[in-house]
Amino acid sequence: METVNHNIDDPGDGEQLDALFRAYRSASPDPETGPNFMPHLWQKIEARERGSAIFARLARSLVSLALALTLLMTIAVSLLRRQAPVPPETYVEVLAEDHENQNFDYFEPVHVEPAADQH
Amino acid sequence: MLVDYELIKRARDGDGAAFNELVRAYRRRILGTIARLISHPEDVEDVGQEVFLRLYFSLDQLRSAEVFEPWLYRLTANAAYDYLRKRRRRMESRMADLSEQQVMLADAQAGGRVDSDDSERKRIRETVDSLLDAVSEEDRVLLTLKEVEGLSLKELGTIYQVNENALKVRLFRARQRVLKAFNNAGRKQAKRVTSPR
Numbered sequence: 001m002e003t004v005n006h007n008i009d010d011p012g013d014g015e016q017l018d019a020l021f022r023a024y025r026s027a028s029p030d031p032e033t034g035p036n037f038m039p040h041l042w043q044k045i046e047a048r049e050r051g052s053a054i055f056a057r058l059a060r061s062l063v064s065l066a067l068a069l070t071l072l073m074t075i076a077v078s079l080l081r082r083q084a085p086v087p088p089e090t091y092v093e094v095l096a097e098d099h100e101n102q103n104f105d106y107f108e109p110v111h112v113e114p115a116a117d118q119h
Numbered sequence: 120m121l122v123d124y125e126l127i128k129r130a131r132d133g134d135g136a137a138f139n140e141l142v143r144a145y146r147r148r149i150l151g152t153i154a155r156l157i158s159h160p161e162d163v164e165d166v167g168q169e170v171f172l173r174l175y176f177s178l179d180q181l182r183s184a185e186v187f188e189p190w191l192y193r194l195t196a197n198a199a200y201d202y203l204r205k206r207r208r209r210m211e212s213r214m215a216d217l218s219e220q221q222v223m224l225a226d227a228q229a230g231g232r233v234d235s236d237d238s239e240r241k242r243i244r245e246t247v248d249s250l251l252d253a254v255s256e257e258d259r260v261l262l263t264l265k266e267v268e269g270l271s272l273k274e275l276g277t278i279y280q281v282n283e284n285a286l287k288v289r290l291f292r293a294r295q296r297v298l299k300a301f302n303n304a305g306r307k308q309a310k311r312v313t314s315p316r
Binding site for chain 2: 017020021025028032034037038040041
């Protein structure tokens with residue numbers, strides 16, 4: 001085993017701790033696995049795969065639904081445009097036409113007379 | 120290496136039989152490591168299955184078969200760390216629910232169990248377990264892998280993905296903390312279990 005420089009105040013403690021760890025290693029042998037270890041492992045793997053498959057199917061369905069809705073919206077918008085044709089004039093032209101007959105007299109500059117009692 | 124690279128490559132490519140063989144080759148070693156990392160025999164198989172479950176779903180990310188073992192140890196250390204963290208949280212909430220008198224009673228009962236236990240092995244395990252319980256989960260996992268499992272600094276460097284010098288510092292600090300706990304509480308008991316009879 002590779003050693004690390006254990007720079008501690010009391011080297012006796014470090015040695016005792018090492019001995020304790022060694023004793024712990026020999027007191028804890030590798031356990032035997034139960035007969036159900038592999039079947040349970042595969043059950044867990046299959047359960048998680050099923051969960052992932054359901055999620056993937058759900059995600060695919062949502063994507064398909066979103067695509068279908070987009071397509072329907074596109075068709076609906078194009079149909080509506082065809083039914084209500086856009087006027088040939090531009091927005092500015094329409095505004096100008098609308099304001100043509102209005103009277104702008106009240107926009108004349110205001111003439112202010114000085115007050116009579118001031119010198 | 121307990122298996123050849125070809126088997127690992129086959130398992131990585133989705134061969135179920137190869138994966139089975141891989142688990143059979145490593146399960147005893149991995150369960151032994153987990154047993155020493157978590158010190159709760161009743162949960163060892165569950166944590167072991169979690170390790171192999173993670174292995175199954177991440178095997179396709181393995182770059183090369185040569186790094187399989189450190190990688191498996193990394194999964195093991197992570198699963199043990201997750202278990203220890205959850206367990207500590209569970210214990211804390213359970214202890215918080217008990218009244219002071221109940222806590223004293225539980226301590227007394229635990230002490231009684233230790234005194235009445237004649238098994239030397241069990242006593243050693245409990246001594247080390249109580250020492251490692253006094254430090255963080257990170258220290259516990261790192262020290263167990265190094266001091267008990269006997270992994271080299273190079274292997275630990277691959278598992279933790281840090282350089283050897285940084286690892287030495289972490290190990291030194293973790294060891295200092297265990298030594299402190301050792302001096303505070305476990306020294307008398309440790310002398311008893313490590314001295315020749």
